[in-house]
Amino acid sequence: MIVAALLPAAIIPASAQKKNAAPDSTKATATTIKEGASLFRGNCSPCHGLSAHGGGRGPDLTSGRWTHGSTDAAIFRTISQGVPGTDMPANGFEDSEIWAIIAYLRSLTPPKQPAIVGDSAKGKKLFEIVGCSSCHMVNGSGGRLGPDLSRVAAARSAAYMIESIREPDKELSNAMLDPNNHYSVPLSYGTVTVVMPDGEKISGVALNEDTFTIQMMTAEQSLRFFQKKDVKDVIHEHKSLMPAYSESALSAAQMQDLVAYLETLRGSVNGEAKEGR
Numbered sequence: 001m002i003v004a005a006l007l008p009a010a011i012i013p014a015s016a017q018k019k020n021a022a023p024d025s026t027k028a029t030a031t032t033i034k035e036g037a038s039l040f041r042g043n044c045s046p047c048h049g050l051s052a053h054g055g056g057r058g059p060d061l062t063s064g065r066w067t068h069g070s071t072d073a074a075i076f077r078t079i080s081q082g083v084p085g086t087d088m089p090a091n092g093f094e095d096s097e098i099w100a101i102i103a104y105l106r107s108l109t110p111p112k113q114p115a116i117v118g119d120s121a122k123g124k125k126l127f128e129i130v131g132c133s134s135c136h137m138v139n140g141s142g143g144r145l146g147p148d149l150s151r152v153a154a155a156r157s158a159a160y161m162i163e164s165i166r167e168p169d170k171e172l173s174n175a176m177l178d179p180n181n182h183y184s185v186p187l188s189y190g191t192v193t194v195v196m197p198d199g200e201k202i203s204g205v206a207l208n209e210d211t212f213t214i215q216m217m218t219a220e221q222s223l224r225f226f227q228k229k230d231v232k233d234v235i236h237e238h239k240s241l242m243p244a245y246s247e248s249a250l251s252a253a254q255m256q257d258l259v260a261y262l263e264t265l266r267g268s269v270n271g272e273a274k275e276g277r
């Protein structure tokens with residue numbers, strides 16, 4: 001069969017062997033681990049980094065901290081069903097392929113040096129002083145222009161957070177409601193500007209938009225609703241409303257403290273926000 005011949009070699013034995021009992025990931029063979037590594041590289045590394053240490057949009061999977069459960073069965077469920085309401089998608093892999101990925105993840109060791117060595121108590125103060133809290137909600141208090149950061153560390157790697165602060169335009173957060181709901185319109189946190197007939201410009205982030213209307217949170221954090229027929233123009237820009245914090249605004253040491261604080265924000269599985277220690 002031509003199709004099968006074109007598939008990467010690693011996938012075929014996995015889908016061919018159907019096992020009934022759940023295997024134990026710690027007893028996996030080197031071949032299975034290699035197969036898991038290749039599946040991971042192809043499907044997961046854009047978000048979780050090439051060797052699962054986090055990066056793109058996904059958290060580090062080697063830290064030994066599992067927000068959604070650390071047993072083989074829990075990790076299996078996360079991989080197959082995804083995490084609704086987050087960037088983590090559901091997957092259509094064969095069971096044996098998921099087990100191979102779990103075996104691969106179990107074979108990885110956490111980095112020896114912690115990447116972040118800051119003081120989270122200082123970071124928490126900085127979060128207020130520098131003004132992050134004017135735009136970001138943490139555990140129910142703060143601004144509403146940017147995404148809620150109550151569980152940012154469960155969702156993002158430290159590298160991603162640092163990049164979001166130094167270069168907010170580089171990769172905009174997306175505000176999609178539920179990746180498994182095919183009817184919701186994926187929105188990004190890019191800047192949208194509504195131009196009124198008299199030339200007045202109102203900028204903010206779109207909360208909801210369709211062909212006829214747009215609802216937005218303005219930069220001044222008030223909710224506004226517009227009929228598109230009543231406005232002159234609606235301009236979308238791939239640009240963040242968050243200021244870029246260069247080293248003069250936030251030194252390398254302050255960044256370490258700030259990210260050490262963000263690293264404590266992990267929420268909990270059922271979405272109930274709670275601040276870690």
Ligand code: HEC
Pocket residue numbers: 040043044045046047048057058059061065066067068069075078079083086087088089091101154155156
């Ligand atoms: C589009 C980006 C994206 C892709 C692709 C992706 N993930 Fe994720 N993944 C995430 C995000 C974001 C989270 C954090 C979800 C949250 O907010 O709790 C996550 C969470 C997880 C978790 C739970 C971690 C924990 O702490 O419990 C596991 C396990 C995981 N991903 C494995 C995978 C595997 C395996 C693949 C490939 C088959 C994959 N992911 C593909 C973005 C992604």
Ligand code: HEC
Pocket residue numbers: 127130131132133134135136145146147152155156161164165168169171172173174189190205240241242243245258
């Ligand atoms: C003027 C409002 C504003 C201020 C001030 C602000 N942010 Fe943001 N932030 C945003 C917006 C809007 C986004 C979403 C667009 C983007 O990705 O840049 C964002 C995105 C982020 C993200 C990415 C979240 C994710 O899950 O993708 C992080 C992390 C973040 N901000 C941290 C901070 C920190 C730390 C500070 C203070 C040093 C700060 N922000 C100050 C508005 C702000």
